[in-house]
Amino acid sequence: MSKTASEPAGGHLTDDVVGMSHHDTTARRILVVWLPLACFMFVLLFPFYWMAITAVKPNDQLTNYAAHSPFWVVDPTLDHIKYLLFETSYPGWLWNTVIVSVCSTVIALAASVFAAYAIERIRFTGARVTGLLVFLAYLIPPSILFIPLAFIVFQVGIFDSRLALILTYPTFLIPFCTWLLMGYFRSIPFELEESALVDGATRWQILTRVILPLAVPGLISAGIFAFTLAWNEFIYALTFIQSSENKTVPVGVLTELVRGDVYEWGSLMAGALIGSLPVVILYSFFVDYYVSSMTGAVKE
Amino acid sequence: MSVSAAPPPRASRASRGSFFERLSQSRNGLGLLFMLPAAVFLLCFLTYPLGLGAWLGFTDTMIGRPGIFVGLENYEYLFRDRVFWLSVFNTLFYTAIASILKFALGLWLAIILNENLPFKTFFRAVILLPWVVPTVLSALAFWWIYDSQFSIISWVLMQLGFIDAPINFLGDPWNARFSVIAANVWRGIPFVAISLLAGLQTIPASLHEAAALDGATSWQRFRRITLPLLTPIIAVVMTFSVLFTFTDFQLIYVLTKGGPVNATHLMATLSFQRGIPGGALGEGAAIAVAMVPFLLAAILFSFFGLQRRKWQQGGND
Numbered sequence: 291m292s293k294t295a296s297e298p299a300g301g302h303l304t305d306d307v308v309g310m311s312h313h314d315t316t317a318r319r320i321l322v323v324w325l326p327l328a329c330f331m332f333v334l335l336f337p338f339y340w341m342a343i344t345a346v347k348p349n350d351q352l353t354n355y356a357a358h359s360p361f362w363v364v365d366p367t368l369d370h371i372k373y374l375l376f377e378t379s380y381p382g383w384l385w386n387t388v389i390v391s392v393c394s395t396v397i398a399l400a401a402s403v404f405a406a407y408a409i410e411r412i413r414f415t416g417a418r419v420t421g422l423l424v425f426l427a428y429l430i431p432p433s434i435l436f437i438p439l440a441f442i443v444f445q446v447g448i449f450d451s452r453l454a455l456i457l458t459y460p461t462f463l464i465p466f467c468t469w470l471l472m473g474y475f476r477s478i479p480f481e482l483e484e485s486a487l488v489d490g491a492t493r494w495q496i497l498t499r500v501i502l503p504l505a506v507p508g509l510i511s512a513g514i515f516a517f518t519l520a521w522n523e524f525i526y527a528l529t530f531i532q533s534s535e536n537k538t539v540p541v542g543v544l545t546e547l548v549r550g551d552v553y554e555w556g557s558l559m560a561g562a563l564i565g566s567l568p569v570v571i572l573y574s575f576f577v578d579y580y581v582s583s584m585t586g587a588v589k590e
Numbered sequence: 591m592s593v594s595a596a597p598p599p600r601a602s603r604a605s606r607g608s609f610f611e612r613l614s615q616s617r618n619g620l621g622l623l624f625m626l627p628a629a630v631f632l633l634c635f636l637t638y639p640l641g642l643g644a645w646l647g648f649t650d651t652m653i654g655r656p657g658i659f660v661g662l663e664n665y666e667y668l669f670r671d672r673v674f675w676l677s678v679f680n681t682l683f684y685t686a687i688a689s690i691l692k693f694a695l696g697l698w699l700a701i702i703l704n705e706n707l708p709f710k711t712f713f714r715a716v717i718l719l720p721w722v723v724p725t726v727l728s729a730l731a732f733w734w735i736y737d738s739q740f741s742i743i744s745w746v747l748m749q750l751g752f753i754d755a756p757i758n759f760l761g762d763p764w765n766a767r768f769s770v771i772a773a774n775v776w777r778g779i780p781f782v783a784i785s786l787l788a789g790l791q792t793i794p795a796s797l798h799e800a801a802a803l804d805g806a807t808s809w810q811r812f813r814r815i816t817l818p819l820l821t822p823i824i825a826v827v828m829t830f831s832v833l834f835t836f837t838d839f840q841l842i843y844v845l846t847k848g849g850p851v852n853a854t855h856l857m858a859t860l861s862f863q864r865g866i867p868g869g870a871l872g873e874g875a876a877i878a879v880a881m882v883p884f885l886l887a888a889i890l891f892s893f894f895g896l897q898r899r900k901w902q903q904g905g906n907d
Contacts, residue, residue: 405628414621431837
C-alpha cells in the first residue's frame, strides 16, 4: 500500500530537485557533495582493491614495501589462484556452497510462496497474527539458535553433511522470503483474483496462472537475496560441518587456508575474492531487485 | 486442483450454517494446507530449537554426554564469571558505538546520494558492495589490512611521518575493539544508507521548496522536514542494525576470535567458544539465552516503530 502511494511522489521528486539544485555554486557542490562522496567510495572500495591486488602479487612483493610500492603490482601472477584451485579443496567448497545455497533457496522460496499467499490472500483465521510471527521469526538471529540446532542436527544424524545446512538455512530464509512476498502479493489487485474465481478457477489455478506470473519480480528479488544470504552464512556451517570435503567457502577458507603463523596472504585473498565473485556477479545483474528486496523488508 | 476440493474436517457440520460460514471453514483448511511447508520448517528448526536452547541452559549437557537438569547453576556460574560480564560490556560497547557511527555516516551518505548526481545508479550499486560480499571473506581482507607488521594503514601513516612503528591493531585491547568496530561500520553503512535513501525519496520535494521560499536554512529544512518524516524508517532500520550488530559473530571470529585477553569477546562468540570447542553446550546455551532480553527490547522497539509508520501513512492496520 505504502509502495504504490510513494512511487508517484518519488518520480515527481527528481524534477523538483533539479529546479532547486542550480542555486548551488559549483564550489559548494564539490565541497559538500563530491568530496565526501569520494571519501566514502574510497573507504568502501579500498578493501576490495587490496584483496584483488594481494591475490595477484608474487610472494616476494607481498611484504617488501621498501622495494615495491604496495599499491601496485609489477609482475602479476596467477600462482595463488592456481594453488587454490589445484592444490587445495577449494573447488569442492565452492561446489558445496553452490549446492547448499541453491537447494535451500529453492526450498525456502517454494514454502514462502504458499505461506505468503495464504497469509495475504486466503486470509484464514489468525492470518495477521501469523504474518506478525513470521516477521518476528525473521528477527531471531542464528547466533542464539546454533547450539540447540547443533544438538538437533546431531540427534537426527545429519551432522557433518550438506543436508544439515540445506535443512537449517531455510529457517532464516523462509521468514525473509515470506515477508517480502507478502508485500508483493499485497500489491496485486484483488479484482484479478475475483474475476478468475468467477470464471471458475480453483485456488491452485489462481496461484499458478494469475498470481505467480505477476509476482515474478518479487520472486526474483526474494530468490537472489535468499541465495546471497545462504552463500554468506557462516555460523551454522562452522558448527555443523567437520570434514574438509563438506565445508562451504567461508568456513573452508578460514579454517583450512589459515595455518600456523605464516599466513599465505596471496592465496587467502584469492580465496576471498573468488568466493565473493558469484554473489557479486549475481548482484551486478540484479541491482534493482536487491535494492527493492532490501528496502522492501524494511518498508513493509 | 485437488487442493480446494478437499473438504476440511468439520465441513459437514458447518454445511448446515450459512454460506459464509462454509466459506470461512474451507478458507481455514486451505490456509492451513498452504501454510504447512513453511510451518513445518519453522516449527522444527526455529521454534523447537528456541525452546530447546532455553532448556539446555538449565542443564549441564556436554558434547557427547546428555545432561541433567541443574536449575539456575549455569546462570549462577555466569553471574560470577568476569569473562561473561566483560563480554556483556563488549557487546554493549560494540553495538552502541558501531550503531551510532553507522547511523551518522549512513544518513550522511544517503543525503549525498539523494542529491541530483550523474551516475547515481552506478554509485548506489557500488556502495552496496560491502554488504553483498560474504562477511567472512571481507573480514579476511580486513585481517590483512590490520596485520601487525604489514598493515597498509600503518605503512601509509609511517610514510607520512605520523607514527614510527606499525600500529598493533588487533593485539592491544582498545585498538582491537575499535578495529573490529571500524570493520563492522564499513560493512553496515551500505545497508543503512540505501534504506534511508529509499526513505528520503518518499519525502515530497514540495515541502522543501515551500520551506525554502519561507526562508528556512538548509539545516532548518533538514531538522524540521527531513528528520521528522524520516523518523519512522530510521526506527526500523536502526532496530535491524542494532539487532544484527548485537548478535554479530562472523567478524569477531575472523579478526580476533575474542582476543586479546577476551577484550573483543561478544556474547555470541563467547557462547560459541564455550559451547562448541569448549563442549559445554549447556553453558553456551545459557549465554545465548542471556542475549534474549536485549533482543526482545529491540524487537518491541521495532514493533512500535512499524505501528507508528503505518499510522502516519494512513494505513488501516
